[in-house]
Amino acid sequence: MADALALDKPRAPRRPAARRSNFELYSWLFMRISGLALVVLVLGHLFIMNILDGGVHRLNFAFVAGRWASPFWQFWDLSMLWLAELHGGNGLRTIIDDYARKDSTRFWLKMLLYVSMAVILVLGTLVIFTFDPNISAS
Amino acid sequence: MTAVAENPVHDTSQIPAPEGSLTITVKIQRFNPELDDEPHWESYDVPALPTDRVLNLLMNIKNYVDGTLSFRRSCAHGICGSDAMQINGINRLACKVLVKDLLAKKGKQTTITVAPIKGLPTMKDLYVDMEPFFEAYRAVKPYLIAYGNEPTRERTQSAADRERFDDTTKCILCACCTSSCPVYWADGSYFGPAAIVNAHRFIFDSRDEGAEERLDILNDAEGVWRCRTTFNCTDACPRGIQVTKAIQEVKRALLFKRI
Numbered sequence: 001m002a003d004a005l006a007l008d009k010p011r012a013p014r015r016p017a018a019r020r021s022n023f024e025l026y027s028w029l030f031m032r033i034s035g036l037a038l039v040v041l042v043l044g045h046l047f048i049m050n051i052l053d054g055g056v057h058r059l060n061f062a063f064v065a066g067r068w069a070s071p072f073w074q075f076w077d078l079s080m081l082w083l084a085e086l087h088g089g090n091g092l093r094t095i096i097d098d099y100a101r102k103d104s105t106r107f108w109l110k111m112l113l114y115v116s117m118a119v120i121l122v123l124g125t126l127v128i129f130t131f132d133p134n135i136s137a138s
Numbered sequence: 139m140t141a142v143a144e145n146p147v148h149d150t151s152q153i154p155a156p157e158g159s160l161t162i163t164v165k166i167q168r169f170n171p172e173l174d175d176e177p178h179w180e181s182y183d184v185p186a187l188p189t190d191r192v193l194n195l196l197m198n199i200k201n202y203v204d205g206t207l208s209f210r211r212s213c214a215h216g217i218c219g220s221d222a223m224q225i226n227g228i229n230r231l232a233c234k235v236l237v238k239d240l241l242a243k244k245g246k247q248t249t250i251t252v253a254p255i256k257g258l259p260t261m262k263d264l265y266v267d268m269e270p271f272f273e274a275y276r277a278v279k280p281y282l283i284a285y286g287n288e289p290t291r292e293r294t295q296s297a298a299d300r301e302r303f304d305d306t307t308k309c310i311l312c313a314c315c316t317s318s319c320p321v322y323w324a325d326g327s328y329f330g331p332a333a334i335v336n337a338h339r340f341i342f343d344s345r346d347e348g349a350e351e352r353l354d355i356l357n358d359a360e361g362v363w364r365c366r367t368t369f370n371c372t373d374a375c376p377r378g379i380q381v382t383k384a385i386q387e388v389k390r391a392l393l394f395k396r397i
Contacts, residue, residue, distance in 0.1 A: 019352060024363035025392055094364075098324040 027090050034083040041080045065133035074128055081124040089117045148182050152202040155185035162186050162237065164195050166207070167253040168263050177260065181249075188238035192225055192250060196232060196264075206389040209264035211284075216376060219312030223264050229314040229374040255317035257326065274329045278337035278355055283348025299344040303366045306339040306384050308377040313379050315371035321364050328364045329356065331371035331381045338384040342397060349397055355389070362388050 018134050050056055067073040100106035161183050168175035182199050193214055200207045211221040214233045221232040227239060232252070242248040258266040284293075309332065316322050316330035337356055341349045356362045362385055371381035391397050 019355075022357065024359055024361065025357060028363045028389070029393065100319065 031087060031090060034087040038080070038083055038087060041076065043081065045080060046078070065131070068128065068131050069133065078125065080126050081128070082121065085117055085121050085124075089113060148180070149202050150182055150184050150199075150203050153184055153198045156187060159185040159187050160247040162195075162241075162250060164199065165242055165249055165251045165252075165287075166196075166199075166263070168207075169254075169260055169388060170206070170262060179236060179251075186237045188236070188241065190237045191233055192230075192235045192240075192252065193221060193232040193236065195237070195250070198250070207264075208262040217249050217310065219310035219376075222255050222312040222314045222376075224251075224316070226251055229255055229318045231314070231376045234376055255313060257317045257319070257323045260315065266317075268313060270285075270326060271316055271330065271332065272311075274316075274333040275311065275336060278329065278352055279348060280333075280336040280340060282340065282343075282346055283351065284345065285347050294343045295344055302344070303339050303342040305379055306335045306342075309335050309339070310377060313337075314374040314376055314381075318370040318374040320370065321366060325364070327360045329361055331385065334362055334365075334385050334388055335379060335381055338388055341388065341391065349391075352390055355378060356388055357392050362392065365389070390392045 050060065052105065068077075093110065096106060096109045100109055146383055164182045164184055165179050166175075166182065167177050168180050170377045174175070182203060184195055184198055185204075186195055192209055193213075195337050196207065196209055197211075198267040200209075203289065209221060209223065213220070215356055216231055216234045218229070222229060222231055224233055226229075226230065237248075237250075240248065240250050252264065254260045254264045254266050258268060258271060260266050270315050311332060313332060315335070319328075319331055324329045334356060337352045340346045341352050343383070364380075365385045367386070371385075372379075
């Protein structure tokens with residue numbers, strides 16, 4: 001140890017020049033606004049699904065089909081999907097930035113995150129818009 | 139040192155024990171980069187008066203027991219900000235913490251643990267490399283920026299304008315706040331509370347014209363938006379600066395484009 005003294009310097013100066021982008025500002029603001037909206041959307045959703053008129057026991061295909069016949073509930077579920085996915089995804093992005101130690105780990109974790117976000121958003125949106133209440137049970 | 143037993147008993151009999159002193163255990167995190175692979179703890183049973191400061195105990199250990207104990211201290215009166223360390227798990231200046239505030243319940247042995255501040259590379263014992271901290275400090279341009287002709291007289295300012303940034307002028311750059319910040323521990327490229335406090339001191343100074351430059355720097359990915367308002371910095375500050383509030387004021391200035 002004594003002959004090869006290599007002090008770990010994880011914080012050696014390597015600060016890039018400011019990028020003059022407002023991305024972090026807007027994502028910070030988005031977290032506040034979407035958080036407030038999600039309190040209403042998610043608690044409302046849980047109340048309707050679990051407590052109102054017999055709760056989960058009345059949930060079936062017909063119930064969902066009836067709800068999604070109305071543009072109001074389509075919009076509710078769509079905004080809940082997008083806000084929750086972007087809110088959670090942005091939170092995970094921050095956590096990955098904090099805790100990934102290597103740039104390559106950071107890159108691949110973020111890629112995994114972004115791909116999973118894209119898949120869930122596309123799939124969810126597709127289901128809400130192309131839902132067919134008359135689907136055959138084959 | 140490493141050749142001897144895990145917890146060598148230190149001979150502390152040479153330390154003068156004034157009347158009314160009691161024996162307390164000081165547990166110090168030691169690290170000698172030339173001998174040790176990892177930091178380890180060593181305990182010293184030392185006489186202490188309740189009115190002693192933790193710095194007195196460290197000085198006694200250095201002077202009478204082990205001269206290799208390394209730590210920074212300069213003025214020893216809470217002004218220079220050299221002796222920031224983790225005392226009983228909390229970032230404090232060793233010269234501002236009194237033994238009587240750390241005493242255990244009656245009949246129990248008092249143990250005071252002392253470790254280096256976290257988030258900065260430990261060079262030896264309680265002594266850390268402060269360069270990353272000062273690099274972040276310099277990056278926010280902590281000096282007066284003014285354009286146009288130099289005034290022939292001093293730059294005047296109303297009492298109310300001075301009051302606006304009074305709190306953040308108190309910073310002594312001890313790094314207690316920055317090294318208590320969990321975001322800084324995890325991500326060393328974050329500017330850290332101290333740099334933002336010192337940017338705040340100039341951003342809200344009516345005589346300064348560099349607010350926009352500094353706000354641009356702090357608007358970046360590693361700037362104020364990384365702050366998660368855990369208030370560790372405000373708790374740690376030995377000068378009582380409302381650090382988290384200062385960071386929020388910088389966020390607000392960015393959000394509403396108004397100082």
